[in-house]
Amino acid sequence: MLKSKFLDFISEHNLFSEHDKLLVGVSGGIDSMVLLHLLVNSGFNVGVAHCNFNLRGEESDADEQFVRYHCLMNGIPIHTIAFDTKQYALENGLSIQVAARELRYNYFDEICKEHKYSHIAIAHNLNDSVETVLLNLARGTGLKGLTGIKPVNGKIIRPLLFATRSQIADYAKENNISFREDSSNASTKYKRNFIRHKVMPLLRELNPSADYSIYNTAQHLNEAQILVERQLAQIQEDLISVNNDKVLIDIEKLLKEPAGNFFLVNFLATYGFTPFQAAEAYKLTASSPGSRVESESHVVYRDRSFLILQPKQLQNDDVVVTIAANDTFIESPVKLSINIVDYTEGNALEKDMNVANLDFQKLKFPLTIRKWKPGDRFVPFGMKGFKKVSDFLVDNKVPLADKNNVYVLKTAGEIAWVIGYRIDNRFSLSESSNKIFKIKLLVSN
Secondary structure: OHHHHHHHHHHHOOOOOOOOEEEEEOOOOHHHHHHHHHHHHOOOEEEEEEEEOOOOOHHHHHHHHHHHHHHHHHOOOEEEEEOOHHHHHHHHOOOHHHHHHHHHHHHHHHHHHHHOOOEEEOOOOHHHHHHHHHHHHHHOOOHHHHOOOOOEEOOEEOOOOOOOHHHHHHHHHHOOOOOOOOHHHHOOOOHHHHHHHHHHHHHHHHOOOHHHHHHHHHHHHHHHHHHHHHHHHHHHHHHEEEEOOEEEEEHHHHHHOOOHHHHHHHHHHOOOOOHHHHHHHHHHHHOOOOOEEEOOOEEEEEOOOEEEEEEOOOOOOOOOEEEOOOOOEEOOOOOEEEEEEEOOOOOOOOOOOOEEEEEHHHOOOOEEEEEOOOOOEEOEOOOOOOEEHHHHHHHOOOOHHHHOOOEEEEEOOEEEEEOOOEEEHHHOOOOOOOEEEEEEEOOOO
16 A cells, blocks of 8 residues: 555655666664665665764764664665764754755765766655744744655755655554664754654644644645735846845835735745845834845845845954055955056056046055944045045945945055045145056956
């Protein structure tokens, strides 16, 4: 009975063909041992991969020996590896569960490439998918998080996803399949186990078929998600524009969109924002310019007409770079080319905000470059009095996201150029000038 449903599920979801070579992730537990048995007895070409995560001492080693012995006795190719999972988690700032998942799938990918396996078969079952839905629901999620585990994810396939744990247990008993019990599965300190042992029994009291009901609902939501993604793509085309490394989200259009909040949750998820962070980003539409929300990798700013999404800058705001009189090129923090040329009054000068023509005699070296700071002031070219750099940037409608990357060129403690915007009038050319210190900001296209 289970075998026929197994083959039907593979065919229905087009998981693989009879000619494919499958790598089966086998822990030694009942699910993976039943999956291996079904694949082998259905005549498919398989090999086994086993990971020893060294998390349960002798029990982990016994699992490895069990899987090795089973494969040896049945003539199944096996690939094994041992990990220091705790050390890997510590070095990478990960939970043990996330670290183990990264190590496992990275190893599986390596084995596939080396031994030409076309797919990786994992023994997730129907109950695993239901638990995933409930976990995501409890954490907070968008629609996608309620669609459960997918039968196919790239090279990863899950041929047992249709079967419940009780069906798998019955099959193991009927076919005398040996397996290992993982003692950690009984501990409710893990969130998934808490759902399994505490939450699901209560839901089954309300509805004995709760597992099937939640699983089927997730399938319906998966179909709804496909339709939603089509609509979200149309909304994205209307709301989003891209400028170099920045993504601009039109605030006026976002507020007019009935599904604007929902769109933002789905769109920002790609950039590491949780549903809560995305909801906070939506609130920026009603906040003052300069407000921001951050994920681990990106930040959303509230500008005048846009929400601006961009990667976090890794530069140190306190870095100061010096320029000597004989320097001709500066690589960082901004790229500058430098020339010293003779000046004759009436010479045609390049009129470009990215070019500063300064009086060489008025400069005291070394010059310095740093990011502008609150309180910085200068005398903008064409004016007589001092103006704060912050006010100058506001007056010139410099986007808030760009403000964080504005640098100033200084000489003897005074600003000579707000780089890329305006030189200081005090260091401009005059009738008595004889040499031009020409410095150009090199802007990548």
